[in-house]
Amino acid sequence: MAGIFAGKVVLVTGGGSGMGKSSAQRFAEEGGRVAVVDLNLEAAQAVVEAIRAAGGEALAVRADIASQADNDRMVAETIGQFGGLDAAFLNAAYLGPVLDFFETDAKTFDLIVGINLRGCFFGMQATARAMRPGGPVVVNASTAALAANQYSAVYTATKHGVLGLVRAAAEPFAERKLRINAICPGFIQTPMNGMADSVAPIAPELLEQPGFCGLGQPQHIAELALFLASARAAFVSGGAYLADGGLMANIPSVRF
Numbered sequence: 095m096a097g098i099f100a101g102k103v104v105l106v107t108g109g110g111s112g113m114g115k116s117s118a119q120r121f122a123e124e125g126g127r128v129a130v131v132d133l134n135l136e137a138a139q140a141v142v143e144a145i146r147a148a149g150g151e152a153l154a155v156r157a158d159i160a161s162q163a164d165n166d167r168m169v170a171e172t173i174g175q176f177g178g179l180d181a182a183f184l185n186a187a188y189l190g191p192v193l194d195f196f197e198t199d200a201k202t203f204d205l206i207v208g209i210n211l212r213g214c215f216f217g218m219q220a221t222a223r224a225m226r227p228g229g230p231v232v233v234n235a236s237t238a239a240l241a242a243n244q245y246s247a248v249y250t251a252t253k254h255g256v257l258g259l260v261r262a263a264a265e266p267f268a269e270r271k272l273r274i275n276a277i278c279p280g281f282i283q284t285p286m287n288g289m290a291d292s293v294a295p296i297a298p299e300l301l302e303q304p305g306f307c308g309l310g311q312p313q314h315i316a317e318l319a320l321f322l323a324s325a326r327a328a329f330v331s332g333g334a335y336l337a338d339g340g341l342m343a344n345i346p347s348v349r350f
């Protein structure tokens with residue numbers, strides 16, 4: 095297919111749902127050959143089928159990003175199928191249960207850190223080691239990388255950590271002629287928030303009129319991921335970019 099990713103191989107983690115699904119579909123619409131990676135293989139396969147039905151090329155890969163070996167394997171399977179790797183969107187993460195700060199136990203802490211922080215780190219290593227020069231890695235962080243929610247303290251800490259990893263990676267990535275950036279979405283309509291997944295493509299009127307600070311659509315984030323992964327962002331690296339409908343610009347108005 096023609097488009098800004100024509101002939102490029104793109105890997106998307108968490109590609110079976112929400113922002114990963116929308117991004118996988120948009121990369122494919124722009125000509126990318128997409129590895130849809132997810133813990134949930136059925137979900138990844140459904141996205142691959144939708145991409146193929148629309149005339150695109152895609153491959154489903156089951157991987158648990160908390161595992162270093164799975165990160166290496168998802169890259170190996172992608173290269174085995176498509177012959178290389180040009181871009182990656184490391185998007186998968188786990189919100190975890192809503193928990194009181196003092197009641198969060200070690201098992202929950204390790205699970206969330208394992209997926210969100212460890213998974214992101216080994217995903218960055220695995221994709222960068224295999225990526226062709228010029229390649230971009232985009233990481234899905236969150237507004238929780240910049241401010242906290244007491245009921246998701248560990249998730250908040252991992253998303254702060256993800257920005258640290260992106261900043262730390264900028265220079266070693268540049269030495270390999272690679273770029274890395276993070277996206278910080280606000281509230282997005284996805285199953286992670288207990289909402290029904292949206293169906294791509296989004297109607298243009300819905301995409302163009304998000305409410306201020308309101309609920310965004312997965313495709314709002316997909317469009318930013320595509321920009322950061324494209325040659326148009328060739329001088330953009332080590333940064334974190336909000337896509338939150340103005341949420342973080344606003345201090346709640348209080349009248350004393």
Ligand SMILES: NC(=O)c1ccc[n+]([C@@H]2O[C@H](COP(=O)([O-])OP(=O)(O)OC[C@H]3O[C@@H](n4cnc5c(N)ncnc54)[C@H](O)[C@@H]3O)[C@@H](O)[C@H]2O)c1
Pocket residue numbers: 107108109110111112113114131132133134137157158159160185186187188189209213234235236237238278279280281282283284285286287
């Ligand atoms: N939804 C929001 O409001 C919101 C806001 C800010 C940031 N984010 C971030 O955006 C990203 C995507 O979130 P979403 O809302 O689209 O979520 P989602 O729940 O719709 O999709 C997440 C996908 O990741 C997969 N996944 C979970 N754990 C995995 C693992 N260990 N290995 C591989 N795949 C795994 C799930 O199976 C699922 O398909 C996440 O990094 C999330 O933290 C979400």
